[in-house]
Amino acid sequence: MPSTEMLRTPICDLLGCRYPILQAGMGGVARAELVAAVSAAGGFGCLGMVRESPQRIRQQIDEVRSRTDKPFGVNLIPAATDPELFRLELDACLQAGVHTMVYFWDVVPDAIQRAKQAGCRVVYQVGDTEQAIKAEAAGADAIIAQGVEGGGHIHGSVTSLVLLPQVVDAVSIPVIGSGGFGSGRSLVAALALGAQGIHCGTVLLATQESFAHDVHKQRIVSADATDTLHTDAFAINWPPHSPVRVIKNESTVEYEHDPFGHCAEDMPREQIAEEEGRPVYRMSTDSPLKSMTGELEKLAMFGGQVAGQVTAIESAATVIGRIVSDAETVLGRFADRGELGES
Known part of the structure; x- marks a missing residue:
């Protein structure tokens, strides 16, 4: 099997992306230009709309759609947002027909159920196995398992190498690795640990399209x-x-x-x-x-x-392309040595 096909996992079909590379919904940083660039490059972009007004959320959704016709998500944090503001934020997303909601921090079952009732996919980012199980029970479609190596807010205390296989074994829905992932080699490592893709923040924050200063x-x-x-x-x-x-x-x-x-x-x-x-x-x-x-x-x-792996400010497409190319190279070496079976 060609290595390009080996990179296609069920999470790609669930989210409608070409590659199993998800962009973290970094609040303030992940706005329309970055999200559209990631999705257009074959990854899955995600607007970071934590505690933003419904008006800004609608404007950002419209701007992404003006830049690409590829699917993307919106990141909200139910447990760390005023309940009334969260209700208005989620209403704005659902009224706009957002493809996927990406939640983070403590699992709030009602937030999952509201999105699912509107026909939306739900991906929940967690930092431990207990929260992963809770998210699956509440109806989440996939889990992002975040290791302590990650940047931004960290909800757990275990490294990705340890956490990822634990979460994979604990749930039956797709799991994406987060924290320390940003290269083709790390993508292959995540797949080897049972994940269906990776979730990248730091390497995409330092791109030309990011809204970071x-x-x-x-x-x-x-x-x-x-x-x-x-x-x-x-x-x-x-x-x-x-x-x-x-x-x-x-x-x-x-x-x-x-x-x-x-x-x-x-x-x-x-x-x-x-x-x-x-x-x-x-x-x-x-x-x-x-x-x-x-x-x-x-x-x-x-x-x-x-x-430590980021050495230049490049386009998001360049970063996504390098991750894919490097992963294909690694998988190709395994195939040449006969270490990959037929599937």
């Missing part, structure tokens, strides 16, 4: 795997004890010896930036965006340990 993209390019910090110090805007992984910067120095046990109430509201008239605070979960001005280098530089 250049200061954030350049920080990822210059970082290596040891330059990240797992901490809950960036506490403003999220529920207590919600850890993130960021690239170390001036704001993390005082927390590196004691990264956990912080909450929003303990953080002074020190405004260091603004976005369209909105104040942006130093220890908030806001990351630097193109629409912000101020001391952006002090904000949360979300990034996973895979940042």
Whole structure:
């Protein structure tokens, strides 16, 4: 079997994408330009619309559709959003006929059921086996299993290498690996662990189409795997004890010896930036965006340990193409050695 066909897994049919490469719904960063570029390149793009207004969600959905006719998803976080705002966000998505809802954090069964009743597919990102089982029981179509290596908000404490096969064994629906994935070799590794694809954030944040500010993209390019910090110090805007992984910067120095046990109430509201008239605070979960001005280098530089593999700011299509090409090369070597059976 040609290696290209070997990369096609059931998740591709479920989501309508060519390759089993999902783009993380990074809040603020994953807007229409990036989402459309990923989906057009054969991956599965996902708008990061956490705590955005229904108006912005509708505008972003329309903009993606103006750029590509490929399927894409919208990421919301039921457990970390005001219930009324979440209801309005989800209404906007369902009224627009969104293909797939991608949820994250604690599983909220009602959020799954509402989307499913509207004919929408649901993918749930979790950090442990218990939440994966709960999501499947509530009707989710697929699971994203996130290892602690990932960037942004981290919901578990186990590495991808350990977590992924555990979740695969615990549920009967497709599982996608997240955290530390961003290359063709890692895609093949995820498939070997029983996953049906990979979920990529950091490597797509540092692309030309990402809405991240250049200061954030350049920080990822210059970082290596040891330059990240797992901490809950960036506490403003999220529920207590919600850890993130960021690239170390001036704001993390005082927390590196004691990264956990912080909450929003303990953080002074020190405004260091603004976005369209909105104040942006130093220890908030806001990351630097193109629409912000101020001391952006002090904000949360979300990034996973895979940042060490990012060496340049390229197009999303280039990143997706390289992952696919490298995966095909690896699978081709296995086939040449007779290590892949017929299927």
